[in-house]
Amino acid sequence: MYCVRKVTEDVFWVGANDHGLHLFENIHPIPLGVSYNAYVLLDKATVLFDTVDWSCCRQFLENVEHVLQGRPLDYMVINHMEPDHCASMEEIILRYPKVKIISTEKSFMLMRQFGFSIDKQELIEVKEGDTTCFGKHTVTYVEAPMVHWPEAMVTLDLTDGVLYSADAFGSFIALDGKLFADEVNFDRDWIDEARRYYTNIVGKYGPHVQLLLGKAAKVLDKIKYICPLHGPVWRKDFAYLLDKYQHWSTYEPETKGVLIAYASMYGNTEAAAQNLAARLCEKGITEVRLCDVSNTHVSELIAETFKYSHLVLASVTYNLGIYPVMLDFLEHMKGLHVQKRTIAIIENGSWAVKSGDLMQDFIDKNLKDMTVLNERLTLASTMHADKAQELEQLAAALADTIAPSS
Structure with missing residues (x-):
């Protein structure tokens, strides 16, 4: 049975929630679970942004099929090919054999390194500043190396202001129906797990996060939604979120205390x-x-x-x-x-x-x-x-x- 939520009129969350995994990356306890987020854009062309971990592949495929409603999948954009986001891409290729894959040079290299069968597909290699038009939606790509893998990028939909932010702005905790950050009491119930996610997964790469934040600041007026690969989607209170990332990525404490x-x-x-x-x-x-x-x-x-x-x-x-x-x-x-x-x-x-x-x-x-x-x-x-x-x-x-x- 499908489980999807609408992000915008044309964008749907098609990810999955994982309560079966005890250790994220086989090291970090996640007692409240984690989400793997993926998104489908319905335009003149259909576009899938990232996939999910293999453990949630069945739910993910049902979600994608439901949203497409019999349409073919034209493009798959891979912002971050770490296996918890990329492991299901071969299943997508099997079901939608004409899908074109958009990603970075290093990402395609790592896909082959992990043994993913991609070379029969049309591969579209993009760099920072490149754009793709899918109909009424045009997206641009921003390289985000070492946030937190070297191949990572983020994708900004210039039409609706949707930022597909890869592992940036993510969090532990399964969504369990609540897609948007304003549907929960984030500062009470989520901030500790968001901090634990950032500091342990991305914390080493503060200067690289600063570089990405600098790029984001130049187009902040265009961003209406932040869609990360883990945790809730943001559609308001960006200042709160960016303030946390500013503290964490510069190693400045949030709180005077001991x-x-x-x-x-x-x-x-x-x-x-x-x-x-x-x-x-x-x-x-x-x-x-x-x-x-x-x-x-x-x-x-x-x-x-x-x-x-x-x-x-x-x-x-x-x-x-x-x-x-x-x-x-x-x-x-x-x-x-x-x-x-x-x-x-x-x-x-x-x-x-x-x-x-x-x-x-x-x-x-x-x-x-x-x-x-x-x-x-x-x-x-x-x-x-x-x-x-x-x-x-x-x-x-x-x-x-x-x-x-x-």
């Missing part, structure tokens, strides 16, 4: 982290999030690090090194180019307290534009009463850099 990420074996480091959180709240700093790195997925830790201005790393020493899950968190921060944060350190150990120096060394060597506070808290097994003053000094230093006293 993420306290702690690694605790027997609860003593956690107790110090809880004590610090309480002291911060007493000082009026209530934007505080505590995360146990042992049971918080690193994708959430990364997303929260992008959100908050300050980060406290509290770790025990383990085999004279950084506790493994804390080290993994640091490696992800390095890999995703996290920067421009103020960091405080809490270290613990029973016979050799090394974690603080090691974390400081990692930050100095691998992370850009980080400010590490001098007020380090050093514990020996547990926090005894004589450490209360040091903890207070750490809380005061954090609070003063968040909301300086007059």
Whole structure:
């Protein structure tokens, strides 16, 4: 049974929702599912923009067939050929053997590399600034390399202002009937998963996103709809969405507040982290999030690090090194180019307290534009009463850099 929604008078969403996949890219948990978005334009010619993951192919094919109503499919535009968007293209070719494929040179190269059978089709290679007329609708193509693969492009319908934005402006969470961002409370129910999607999937490529945002700014007055490959379609509140992307792609924090990420074996480091959180709240700093790195997925830790201005790393020493899950968190921060944060350190150990120096060394060597506070808290097994003053000094230093006293 088909499941489609109308985007504009001539454009239909023909994608699918996936609640069966537990790990996106086999690494990121998606407890609320994910959508794979594809769109059909009905004009003098018929056009399919992207496909869906293989797991949702049956639903997708039923949707396309329903929208076409017996018409042939003339064109298939592939903005991003990553398999969660391109895997079903061979099924489209089987059913619509005369379909012409529009994409970039690198995209066609990667299709062949993945073994897709495309060379019997008419292939139309496009570059930035090229246009195609499908009848009353004319589209232009904008290259978007490394957002987040090298072959990516976005397509702008100059007639109706529909931007097919590939993986830009996407989000985790299945749509489940609600196609448009204004049909949900996005800032309450979606923003955390949108941030987690961006920071973990695209976060490393901030300069490339900035380049794309610069291109989009020149035609912003022409954009009426933003149609990403995951998550809801935007038809209003563009300023809200672009502000988030501006923060994330420049690594500027959204919120003045503190993420306290702690690694605790027997609860003593956690107790110090809880004590610090309480002291911060007493000082009026209530934007505080505590995360146990042992049971918080690193994708959430990364997303929260992008959100908050300050980060406290509290770790025990383990085999004279950084506790493994804390080290993994640091490696992800390095890999995703996290920067421009103020960091405080809490270290613990029973016979050799090394974690603080090691974390400081990692930050100095691998992370850009980080400010590490001098007020380090050093514990020996547990926090005894004589450490209360040091903890207070750490809380005061954090609070003063968040909301300086007059």
